[in-house]
Amino acid sequence: MFGIRVLIFLLGIALVVWILFRLARSPSIEKPGKKQVDDMVRCARCGTFVPRSEAIHEGDRDYCSTQHRDEDR
Ligand SMILES: [Zn+2]
Numbered sequence: 001m002f003g004i005r006v007l008i009f010l011l012g013i014a015l016v017v018w019i020l021f022r023l024a025r026s027p028s029i030e031k032p033g034k035k036q037v038d039d040m041v042r043c044a045r046c047g048t049f050v051p052r053s054e055a056i057h058e059g060d061r062d063y064c065s066t067q068h069r070d071e072d073r
Contacts, residue, residue: 039052
């Protein structure tokens with residue numbers, strides 16, 4: 001009786017902590033913060049933002065694909 005209530009209470013606490021933990025972590029991942037902007041580059045051909053690691057670098061320009069790099073020559 002009392003034990004079950006304590007268990008439910010603890011589960012509720014754990015749930016709240018889990019939600020707060022997710023809320024605290026998600027903004028840095030989903031919210032377009034400054035760090036994410038720094039990691040994104042814009043395709044000089046179509047304007048699509050692509051991760052720097054996936055972008056095609058040509059001189060001082062970045063492209064989303066080799067096709068757009070070739071088209072912009
Ligand atoms: Zn492009």
